[in-house]
Amino acid sequence: MEDNAKQPLMADASLYNGLPTDTGSSCPSARLTSCTPSISKNKGGVSVENVPNASRQWFVLRVSYGRIIEAKAFVEAKGLECYVPMRYKEVKKRGEKRVITEPLLPSFLFVHASAEQIDSLLQDKNIKTFENRTLLSYYYDHTSYCKNAPTKNPPLIISDTAMDNFIHLTSIHNSHIIPVTSENIKYKLGDEVVITEGEFKDIRGKVARIAGQQRVVVELFDGCLVATAYVPKVAMIMYNRY
Template sequence: MEDNTKQPPTADASLYNGQPSDTGPSCPSAGLTSSTPSISKNKGGVSVENVPSGNKQWFVLRVTYGRIIKAQTFVEAKGLECYVPLHYKEIWKQGKRRIITEPLIPSFIFVHASAERVDFLLQDKSIKPLENRALLSYYYDHTALCEKSPTKNPPLVISDSAMNNFIQLTSIHNPHIIPVTSENIKYKLGDEVVITDGEFKDIRGRVARIAGQQRVLVELFDGCLVATAYVPKNAMKPYVEH
């Protein structure tokens, strides 16, 4: 079985249905610290090692259209940890079954670093090519306001537990893991569950009916929703936060 990473020819705008425009400039996000738990094993062979990391946080950065691979290369060249979720897709070529990969969410990259390092990264002049279109920019938290600048939104930061759950799901080599929009979803009683068996074991999310199947939906933030493949009822239980 052969893995080939490719960039999709077009971005699916439906993935970001109803996504608000960013507001800026951002306010300082210093003071928000994280203690990222370790992921000892990621299914699917994707290696993302989260260890206690002082003042590092998971920032969501927007990437200009069609440049997710370039953005990942740029961030890694700066010595920063980042995560680009991939979609595993089965194709047949010359009578042989192959697995190819492409970015699951082509407009976002997740960077694990301190607020200062991310600010420094985005100030790099090399991310602004012709036409002054920045390669990377902050995605802002439209549910919050800055303490010192109440008319501005802070950069969106994802909690370690939510990011670990998202990484665990999107690291699984299953072509039926899909991004969805709110219009595709019919929540079943709003149940929040944890999967107890199978390849999606320990994934947390909400039960939803998508494409005629019962699945578990993981929502990382507004506009970023990813669904598992089919999950039987006896392979999940209500999630109770400890």
């Protein structure tokens, strides 16, 4: 890992909005077991604690363009838990700096539910009410295949451990947390580390150099990467030593 003096942020601030073409469909083999993370606010921000639950899992759903808020409301109206990571972005208006919030990943909604609940949600007839565009659809795991349908990919499910880490990072109110693509990263993702101090304490990820700064990148799934602000070398240790 290399350490550098803190430098001005120069990264492209555009939101990651990649939409790989899905080739799969839902299949029974996607119904894995997991624990239920519960999200509660406290003085330190957001804490995530796992409570055992064998039926609910974190599904990644694709949202049609510009409809993330509508999608969140639709899911919550069904009584399901969902998560929309927000971005805290600095903007200038009339010469004054302000911090605004906007969806960090506007093409994705994370829903904590059983496979049966997700199937029922996506079959709802009201899901295509706006210009006949599907509000929500499965995002598929392109790294595996259904046991009963070898040519199809199962729906993507995120482990509780990975989701806890992601929620921890994206719940921090820091405008320098940004979504990145491989083009933003100036060298290959390196050592896997744990941040040991500061506002990003306990975040796990890989070291990378982005916009002239040493940062830690959390990759939730292929193509979905979010970077911390600058992290000095002294504030991290190798993950396998933690």
